[in-house]
Amino acid sequence: MTNILPGLPLIESPLFPALKAEWGLNAEEDRIATDLYEKGYAVFDFPDADLDGRIDRIQQHLGPRYGIDFADPHSNKTHGERRVQDAWQFDEDVRAIAANQAVIDLLSKLYGRRAFPFQTLNFPVGTQQDAHSDSVHFSSLPERFMCGVWLAMEDIGPDAGPLFYYPGSHKWPIMTNALIGRRGYGSDLASAQDPYGPAWQALREVYGVQEECFLPRKGQALIWCANLLHGGSYQNDNRLTRWSQVTHYYFDDCIYYTPAFSDEVLGKLHLRDLISIGDGKRRPNSYLGEELKFDDNELYKSKKLSIWKILKENIKNHK
Template identity: 70%
Template sequence: MNDTPLPGIPLIESPLFAQEVEGLGLTAGERRIAEDLHTRGFAVLDFPDTEIDARIARIQADLGPRYAGMELSDPDSDKTQGERRIQDAWTFHDDVRAIAANPAILDLLGTLYGRPAFPFQTLNFPVGTQQGAHSDAVHFSSLPERFMCGVWLAMEDITPENGPVFYLPGSHRWPIMTNAMIARRGFGTIPESAQAPYERAWDALAKADGLRPEPFLARKGQALIWSANLLHGGSLQTDPRRTRWSQVTHYYFEDCIYYTPAYSDEAVGRLHLREPVGIHDGVIRTSTYLGEMVKMPRRRKGLRRLIGKLGQALAS
C-alpha cells in the first residue's frame, strides 16, 4: 500500500487526492486518467496492447457462433435477439484472458487505487445491453468500500445507432447504495433483478443532482475505466441490424472483504461473501481484513432450499 493517512480509501476516491497524486510519479497521460476518475468517475484511454486488433478479430470469430439465437453473419438480421453475453470466456479463450490480465492495466490500477488489482470476471457482448442505469457496487463490492472497478473495451467503432454505453458523470461520489438505505432486507433473498430494488433511489439522486446520461462514442480499441459506484448503462439500440462488440472486465483489489451488497445486510453482519478467482494467476481470493482471513458463513437451510428450487426451475 502507498504511504497515506487513508489507506482504506482508493487514492483516486480520496479527499486527499490533490495532495497525494503529486507523489505518484505519474506520466501526463496517467495524471489525466487519475484526475478524470477522481472528478468524473471514469476515464478514457487507448487500450495498451499492440496486438489488440488481432485479439478482437479472433474473439469475434470464435465467440460469434456461441451467441444462441443470433445471426451475426446476416447483415439484415435483428442482432438484439438471442443471447447477448458470454460470462467468463477467459476460462476458455486466451485473448479474452489476455485483455483482462493486461499488465499495463493492472499496474495502472494498482497505482491509482493504492493496492494491487486483480481481474475476476469478464463479459463479452456482440451487441449493446440496453441496460438501465445502475452501479456495479450493488453487484460486487468490498470492505473497505470502492476497491472495485470496471474496464470496458470497444471492439468496434461505436455510434449513436448501436447502443453506446452511457454514464452519469459525478455519480460515483454518491454514497454506496445498501439495503439499509432503502429499508430492505437482502441476506438470504434471491430477487429477479439484483439492481431493480435500488432504481427509485438512483433516479431520485440523479434528479436531485441534475445529472443526465452521457453516451460514450468510442473508437475501436478505446477503453473506459469506471469507478465502482459510477451510474452507467446501455443506450437504446436504434438500428437492430448493428453489432456492438465489447468486453467488460471487472477488477477487485487485494486485502479486502469481497461481497454482494444486494444479498447482504451489513448493519447486522450478514454478508453474502464472494471468493473471486484472479484471472491472471488462477488464485482464489479469500476475503481478508488487514491481512486476517474472514471466514465464509454457513448458509441457512432455508437459503439452500431456495437455491435448490431456483436451480430446478432454471433446468426445467
C-alpha cells in the same frame, strides 16, 4: 504527504489533490487519475499490440454462442444472447485482455492496492440496461475497491446502443439495503439492481445531472469507478453490432461480497470466493493483511456468513 486514509482508493480519496503530487505519475497517468477523481470514469487506448488479432479471434470463437446471424447485414442482431460471462475460462484472448499487465499495473497505482481481474463479460450488442451502479453487485470492505474496464471491439456510433454514464455520480451515496429500508440477506431477486432503481432516479433528479454517451473508436477503453451510475442506451438500429468486453477488477486485502443480498448492519454478507484471472489463484477475503478463516459448515458453503462471527473467531484464534 502520508496517506492516512488507506481505506479509500487513492483516486477517490478526499486527499487526492495532495497525494497525487507524490505518486510519480506521468502525464497520461495524471490525466486518467484526475478524470477518475472528478468524473468517475476515464478513457484510454488499450495497451495491446495484438489487440486487432484478439478481437477477430474472439468474434469468431464466441460468435456462434450468441445465436445471431452476423453474416446477414440486415438481420436483427438483438435477437439472441446478449452476453457470455467468464469466457476467460475457455478463450485465451479474452483472458489476455482481462489480465493485461499494463492495465493491472495502472489500476494498482491509481487505487493504492494490487488489482486483480475476477470476471469477464463479452457482448456482441448493447445491453440496453437501465442506469445502475456496480456497487450493488460487487462491493468490498473497505468500500470502493472495485472497478470495471470496458473495451470497444469496434467503432461504436449513437445508433448501436452505446454505453452511457452520469459524470460525478460516483460521489453520490452508495446504495445499500439499509439506505433504502430493505432486508437483502437470503432474498431472491430477478434482478439484483431493481430495488435501487427509484433511489437512483431520485438522485438523478435532485442533482440534475445529464447522461453522456461513450462513442469510442475500436481499441479505446473506459475505466469506471465502482459507484458510477451507468447503463446501455436504447439501440436505434437493431442491425448493428456493439462488440465489447467488460472486465471487473477487485483489489487485494479486502472482503468481497454482493450488497444486494447482504445486510451489512447485521453483519450478514453474501461473500464471494474469488479466483484471479491473471494467475488462476484464489484471492481470499482478508482484513488488514489477515485472511478470514471460515468454519466448514452449510452457511460457508452457501457463501452467506455473519462476518462478525468470523472476525470474532479470528480474534479468539489469534490470541
